[in-house]
Amino acid sequence: MTEQFVCNPIGRVSSPYKEKGDAPAQGREKNLVSRIIIDPGFAGGLEGLTVGQQIFVLCWFDRSARDGIKVHPRGKMENPLTGVFNTRSPARPNPVSLTLVTIQEITDNILTVCGLDALDNTPVIDIKPYSGKIDEPMQA
Numbered sequence: 136m137t138e139q140f141v142c143n144p145i146g147r148v149s150s151p152y153k154e155k156g157d158a159p160a161q162g163r164e165k166n167l168v169s170r171i172i173i174d175p176g177f178a179g180g181l182e183g184l185t186v187g188q189q190i191f192v193l194c195w196f197d198r199s200a201r202d203g204i205k206v207h208p209r210g211k212m213e214n215p216l217t218g219v220f221n222t223r224s225p226a227r228p229n230p231v232s233l234t235l236v237t238i239q240e241i242t243d244n245i246l247t248v249c250g251l252d253a254l255d256n257t258p259v260i261d262i263k264p265y266s267g268k269i270d271e272p273m274q275a
């Protein structure tokens with residue numbers, strides 16, 4: 136048996152995207168509003184976040200295939216098969232998604248954000264602040 140880790144969701148997405156065909160390949164392409172409902176036990180972790188701030192949201196894409204190691208980017212057969220780790224495909228061995236979104240509102244344990252591409256009820260596994268110092272590409 137391969138090594139396994141326990142990963143507990145910290146919350147769930149409430150999204151206008153109900154089916155895979157509804158969501159854009161990247162959330163910023165439609166830039167619709169979603170809500171992230173944080174479990175009350177983790178809500179203290181939101182302290183310090185502010186409206187207008189950019190955050191990375193990491194989700195577990197629970198409706199993804201996990202058996203492929205090469206994919207056609209954007210699901211288009213005309214795009215040549217590519218190693219999955221060189222793509223942003225939702226279908227991957229560990230279906231973790233990474234999306235940069237902007238906070239629009241914070242109410243108790245609910246973050247309202249725009250730019251998320253996760254389907255409704257997708258588990259959220261982590262949130263991290265975007266930092267120009269840390270996340271901008273380094274000079275060669």
Ligand SMILES: C[S@@+](CC[C@H](N)C(=O)[O-])C[C@H]1O[C@@H](n2cnc3c(N)ncnc32)[C@H](O)[C@@H]1O
Binds near residue numbers: 161
């Ligand atoms: C191409 S992925 C990009 C995700 C993220 N922005 C990234 O780059 O890691 C976005 C697509 O994943 C699909 N998706 C969203 N939520 C999902 C879920 N819970 N399970 C499976 N697929 C999902 C949607 O069809 C959406 O178009």
